Amino acid sequence: RNIPSWTLPHTAQAALDIWNTYQDSAWPFLTHILAIGLGALAIWKGIRSIEKVNKILIPALLLIVLISVIRALTLPGAWDGVAYLFRPEWSQLKDPKIWIAALTQNAFDTGAGWGLFLTYATYMKAEHGTVKNAFLTGIGNNTVSLLSGIMIFGTVFAVLRTEMGMMNPQVLEIMKTSGPASTGLTFIWMPQLFARMMFGSPLAVLFFLGLTFAGFSSLIAQLELPTRVLVDTGIKRSNAIWITVAVVYLLGIPSARNLNLLSNQDFVWSVALMLSGAFIAFAVIKEGVRKLMRDINVTENDWSVGAYWSITIRLFIPFAAFLLLFWWLFLSATVFAPGEWYNPLNPFSVMTCLVQ
Template identity: 40%
Template structure:
């Protein structure tokens, strides 16, 4: 059987592989954190809306392009809208591959912490000590290599290897997340977490930031616009449905996020009162919490205007204007005892307030430093911690496997043998991931640059459909004889909205990076988070692919059908 002829053996295996592609570490930790920071139930309303307005429409595009063309991203764009647009497919492939370089590092982190939880090492560690020793060290490089190695071995076995891995990993992941969520809802105080997650404050929906964050989370949740679904769709059988599969994938993936949200929020709200007592009880506990939870510091700074806090500050000889400055509660110029007394007076060091602060804090290190600490306060805490990091490892690996397959498929389309393509992807994946393993600054930079790049990828997919003809695309590739359900004209309008959403989202991310008081610093390419570093890296890649477009199209599309597009050329 040739590479082009391989298909998934069953619809069940295909859907599990697709879910593995979509479900990743962002579902298990990023979703609860973003939901908590943006109103809980209010965020959930916007998040569900964008599942239908962003994720499902783009998944339909990817499924259809992959199934119809039987090419990876470069060939799919060439076949659908002409060879002069091969560079768009190359951008999509490169962006997902650039994410693969540092995503493998994250997968390695999950391995290390699973082992530490299993052996009990986490229980004996000072919070953050293992992270401080491990991140940016040779051990991080080693676990990164292990993750890439496992991913390469799975992909080397072809579609059957991917399907077998997904058949084990995805059901196991769902079982683990369901077990953790079920345990969380039985905890004392868990009702507060459920109420927060599922009770919207309708007035919050007038805040544009909530909608923008919900759109961002959906883009990360489902993998829509990454090119991953397109790659797996190459291996769908000819009579396989695309419409129903897209809906199942979107809702199935987001159900993992929802279960993770229930797990984390119920747990944090349950331990919130005890954690608040621990923080308020001693200067050492307070100082540790201020460092660990930036969200707590933000809440304290907002609460410093409370009359009781103002009175406490004056009693300690601290002027209000002097105290109400950013970073006051972490400022060592004031004694930790004085800062703690003002914090107590503010009323912020209470269970629910602390729970909100924990959920809204941190990013990369928070999962690995403080989630274990939260679980260890519960009965069977060690077992829960082991299950959590096992689930996180499974989620990381299923997404990494899809990224490796995407890059491999593009090289195979370009004429490489599969074995050589996998060797190239694995080697470069390891080498180009090493900087992210050794430097969190470099990791953050790549996460920022190519995370925003995904929005441009989504734009390119929507543009391809517009150029081909939205209604024509729907009738020819979505509503086919093998379709289980019919997609209506709402999808046409959703594609136009994807264009608008992509532009708004990219402008929003860039706006966040602009510092009008330091335009020179904003535009320098030597920074983790600014417009300059993003524009320079984007410009280099886009320029290279546009200049190479003719070569890319010639290497990938092996007949003249790419000039006219896919119509009439797919049996």
């Protein structure tokens, strides 16, 4: 018997009840305070200690993901989920929402368009390899995303379709409604997988600890960005940290107390990331694409960028940004918030994006 995993919820309803209890308690508010406080301490004292811990926990997280994928694929009915995940539905390529969601998902995952790497660039040296690191970040991110998709779809189909006898539409509906902004896909269904594994409890602890540190490393970057901007305007670093922490803390309270707000935030800031990425591309064009290419290609231990990069920056990104923004405006007025595009209180209107 799998005794080490007895403490984990063995049914989807049990995991959902635990997740809902957490959402409805004061814990999200308290963990929000803790996360912001630790993030402030990290950028105040330096992030070398966080880097050392991440060098252990992040590889451990990747190893646990690989183990979890293998275990998920051995569950009865898991391959039905994998087949559904990779079965193309060509008609969906005509849906602009798919393209917008795909673009913004990658932007959220990799940090593209946030301005975070502009901040880190001030601490980088030429030998760090800008192009190589950027390429590996994208490849690594998408690889982990695919593995996570296989793991989640395999587990959900194994539990709901095989064990509970649900049909595909019912399974997909539950996946779509598993918490605001898909938060439940991780916090409800991963415990289900670990509950079916030998030594599931310690693996679950390591998985969520590694996931926490992965998110925490992103939080540090997001706190460092506005702090650095304030420092560049002449504000003392200690004061800049206090200002940043206070603003981020206050702005984060609504989503800490009501996770449904995350759906609105995903909607708003996915559009903002499109615009931000376009502005960065326009800044490169204004500075001079060829000049920047020469600056990048002088590093010996880095990969060189060629004409394809110039075409991407000067032609593809402006065209894609304009097309997707036009699509988004049309969908906001006709699908997301029909008849209420001007209402700032509608969470999916054009006006709520402009206000925020």
